[in-house]
Amino acid sequence: MTLQDACQSFLSHCRSAVSLSEHTLRAYTFDLEDFQNHAQHETNLSLLNKDDLRKFIRHLREERKLKEITIKRRIACLKLLFRWVQQENMISINPFDNLNERIRLPKRLPRALGSEEIKLLTGAINLEATDKEFQEFVTGIATKLLLTTGIRVGELVKIDIEDLVLPDCSLKIQGKGNRQRLVYLFEPKLNQAIARYLTIRLTRATETKKLFITEAGIPFTTQKTRILLGDLASKAGIERRITPHMLRHTTATQLLEAGLDIRYVQKLLGHQSISTTEIYTHVTDHGLRTALKRTYRD
Incomplete structure (x- = not known):
């Protein structure tokens, strides 16, 4: 072959x-x-x-x-x-079995938003938008959902309307490897905004079951979400490029800093191994170290 x-x-x-x-x-x-x-x-x-x-x-x-x-x-x-x-028995010997090649990656902490950037971004989110401000409204809800739950952008665009159970404050997420998990929405303003969005969404001509759609009724894509988030961050006055994955890092970091057990953070983020989640403990340690240095220097 x-x-x-x-x-x-x-x-x-x-x-x-x-x-x-x-x-x-x-x-x-x-x-x-x-x-x-x-x-x-x-x-x-x-x-x-x-x-x-x-x-x-x-x-x-x-x-x-x-x-x-x-x-x-x-x-x-x-x-x-x-x-x-x-x-599949296409080869008898795997060339990787005796390969001794190490690829060393530089240690790099996940990029998360700083406290001032979080204030700017959340301040630019309009959860009170009207029907005429549909795109602004749905962008705000999607951004707030990313920042609240830490879900991946690929998971966000796969959410169906039926995955959302507002009375139970729960949302079913289809993660990597078709693994499902639940995330929870305990922020009243976000839940109220989602409920109002679902009503407004009924007025849009679309056949998709996906939760998030554009003004034209087209389902969100990962690229569209990145563009909308970038525009929102720019409008908020944030100078650097903000990505959905940075929001995920921000959520994890904030939850650990608030004292949430790392196993719960692992489950929320959908990490298969806790070692993946442990990198965020280094982020919080790094933040503490930086803050202390600044304090004693001042």
Whole structure:
């Protein structure tokens, strides 16, 4: 079997059996195409070895000068490919088994909004908007929901109307790997705004069951959400670029600083491993360290 055929079979498996998101499938397709271009599409899959992988890593690092985090993603995708083809008995030896290559990532704390930025952003959210201010209204609700629950932007755009149970203050989220979880909405103003939005939404010509729609009745996409959030942040007077993922980091950091048990934060964010959530404890420690330094310096 050729490398190209193996990649196509693997992507078909990911699309049908694993049900990965379109965003992840696009990333996998791009990463695998990159390796095929380097190793030749028609190369026999069984002839590929650890030296070919080393050459690819050197090519990415030394010739193309890609960042380590990009290289790590490429290699992670290839690991999944070769693990799958070995499980499917397409190869007998996995070239990754004896590969001793370490890709070191620089330690970087998640970017979260500062207290002043949070005030500016929340101050720009209009939860009292009218029917004539539909886009402003729905943008405010979506932003407030991201900031209150810490859900991912990809999870936000997948919310159906039936996922929302306002009397119970709960919202069902379809997370990564089709794992479902509940988040809770205990802020009265947000709940009231959502209830009013659902009434206004009935006046819009749309057939979608998705909760968030544009003025034209088109479901929110991740890109549209990023644009609307960026416009809102700019309107609020925030100079740097604000992304939905920064709101997620902000939520996690605030909850831990407020004393919420890390296991609850893990469950709220939908992290499969608590080690992923633990990075936010470093953020809060970093914030404490910075604040103390500033205090004693002043």
